[in-house]
């Protein structure tokens with residue numbers, strides 16, 4: 414199976430990353446909000462940190478593939494696919510006047526002999542002075558300056574967890590909450606549809622054209638039978654029901670239960686994996702603030718094919734997880750421990766957003782010293798990566814990785 418992810422913890426074999434590129438240098442104070450960043454990372458250091466992350470994965474036997482390389486393979490297939498992609502990408506960037514569509518298209522064709530550069534440029538964004546721009550008589554021209562972004566950058570692409578999500582042997586190509594991130598899903602759409610490694614071999618469990626939003630950070634593969642999905646700022650209940658229907662109807666899927674975790678709808682809690690990740694068969698990291706209000710719903714197939722049975726699950730989070738995972742005792746390890754200031758600080762820097770690469774072995778950000786120390790006291794094997802710059806995008810090691818194959 415080209416995709417096989419039926420667990421959050423089983424040994425990681427193959428993972429999809431994106432090395433942060435010049436899209437980060439097109440961030441400015443005025444665009445931060447719209448592009449979902451809180452600060453502007455120093456690219457050179459962010460890349461060094463990201464390379465350290467990739468190397469640590471390789472050192473631990475994980476095959477690392479890059480989104481930009483897979484997409485370049487797709488564009489190399491033929492000119493029709495290249496053009497289809499370019500025109501779709503231009504349209505979704507909001508370029509609508511004929512003149513500019515042509516200029517941007519022509520500009521991109523200069524990278525025709527190096528499709529990886531073409532892909533990277535599509536991620537980086539374009540300002541007017543880069544294309545052949547003259548302020549002539551149209552209203553659009555008169556209202557523009559040479560430094561206007563005609564195509565926005567996609568700075569969140571290094572969080573490969575979100576735009577698409579592997580579930581069992583299939584993939585959910587997500588409809589994102591924000592316009593900026595919705596543009597990212599185009600790469601997954603082309604890769605899973607056309608790349609020879611995946612074409613015709615992957616079940617599509619959600620489509621970017623579907624109505625309601627859902628993001629990969631909210632999707633956790635608890636085991637081959639149970640999927641957990643966060644109801645969050647980024648993921649709507651309608652999308653979870655639609656995903657559940659598609660999974661239950663899919664002949665290859667082994668999942669028979671979807672658990673919906675209702676987490677607060679705020680930026681600090683963004684996704685389920687921001688506040689909750691599995692690190693061992695019976696251990697999870699958790700942001701203490703969700704423990705009180707957390708409500709969990711169980712979704713199962715109903716009586717006829719398009720029907721679902723939904724009920725609220727009673728009990729503590731520990732007891733709910735014990736039941737569905739079939740383990741005797743679950744331990745929840747609090748980000749920041751009992752120190753509330755540390756909890757909030759380390760939560761902000763994704764202290765509970767860990768990437769598990771084998772049961773009990775996880776990758777974390779070095780800066781979350783309180784949480785990392787606590788995890789070691791619970792005998793977790795904690796592998797740290799440098800994180801001064803990467804963390805400015807508000808995502809951690811789990812957000813920065815999309816597992817394609819787990820053992």
Ligand SMILES: NC(=[NH2+])NCCC[C@H](N)C(=O)O
Nearest residue numbers: 449572630684806807808812
């Ligand atoms: N799976 C995650 N927690 N991803 C974090 C994504 C962070 C990104 N800046 C965003 O707002 O979308």
